[in-house]
Amino acid sequence: MDAAKEGKLGPLKTAREEAADCTRCDLYKNATQTVFGEGGAKASVVFVGEQPGDREDIEGRPFVGPAGRLFDTILEETGIDRKKTYVTNAVKHFKFQSRGKRRIHSKPNAGEIRACRWWLGQELTMIQPDLAVALGATAVRALTGKALAVNTLRGSVVESAEGVPVFITVHPSSLLRIPDREARHTARERFAEDMRKVKTMMRKG
Numbered sequence: 163m164d165a166a167k168e169g170k171l172g173p174l175k176t177a178r179e180e181a182a183d184c185t186r187c188d189l190y191k192n193a194t195q196t197v198f199g200e201g202g203a204k205a206s207v208v209f210v211g212e213q214p215g216d217r218e219d220i221e222g223r224p225f226v227g228p229a230g231r232l233f234d235t236i237l238e239e240t241g242i243d244r245k246k247t248y249v250t251n252a253v254k255h256f257k258f259q260s261r262g263k264r265r266i267h268s269k270p271n272a273g274e275i276r277a278c279r280w281w282l283g284q285e286l287t288m289i290q291p292d293l294a295v296a297l298g299a300t301a302v303r304a305l306t307g308k309a310l311a312v313n314t315l316r317g318s319v320v321e322s323a324e325g326v327p328v329f330i331t332v333h334p335s336s337l338l339r340i341p342d343r344e345a346r347h348t349a350r351e352r353f354a355e356d357m358r359k360v361k362t363m364m365r366k367g
């Protein structure tokens with residue numbers, strides 16, 4: 163725990179190495195690799211997404227595909243330095259259905275979320291952030307153990323099983339799926355506003 167708090171990866175590195183061989187649910191069978199979280203071991207905020215997508219599965223890093231790029235841009239605009247945060251997912255293997263050569267994202271189920279919760283617990287316990295940010299319903303479920311309504315609770319703070327405050331917002335990929343340009347812009351602004359709130363809840367420095 164101390165090594166992690168000192169900024170050395172320490173036990174977090176061990177957890178990452180152990181997660182590489184995870185067989186807690188069946189998702190490892192079709193995915194390329196475990197995509198563990200990455201970022202500062204002393205991070206004051208941990209962002210939690212749903213699961214790696216196609217790009218993340220190939221690169222082995224969270225939030226590096228289209229949703230990740232949008233997320234990075236908004237964080238930058240908001241003045242949040244991603245390198246000082248920790249970014250991870252509720253489920254650490256890509257779940258998909260094959261359609262020809264394409265791999266189509268498939269939502270993780272409650273059992274898969276529960277099986278993977280062990281790793282998220284390790285990450286939170288070792289990092290001890292001031293705040294976790296649940297990006298969407300799967301993250302909310304993983305962090306709280308409850309199927310809470312994101313739209314109703316958006317912008318509020320609940321508690322994770324470890325007692326970490328959890329700020330609830332939508333997943334950045336939901337912004338990419340809005341067909342109407344104006345509506346997409348409005349949704350993006352609202353998400354940016356959520357990130358500005360998160361910034362005020364982060365430790366300084």
Ligand code: URA
Pocket residue numbers: 211212213214215218223224225226227229230251335
């Ligand atoms: N969506 C997620 O929830 N996580 C990623 O890493 C990428 C896309």
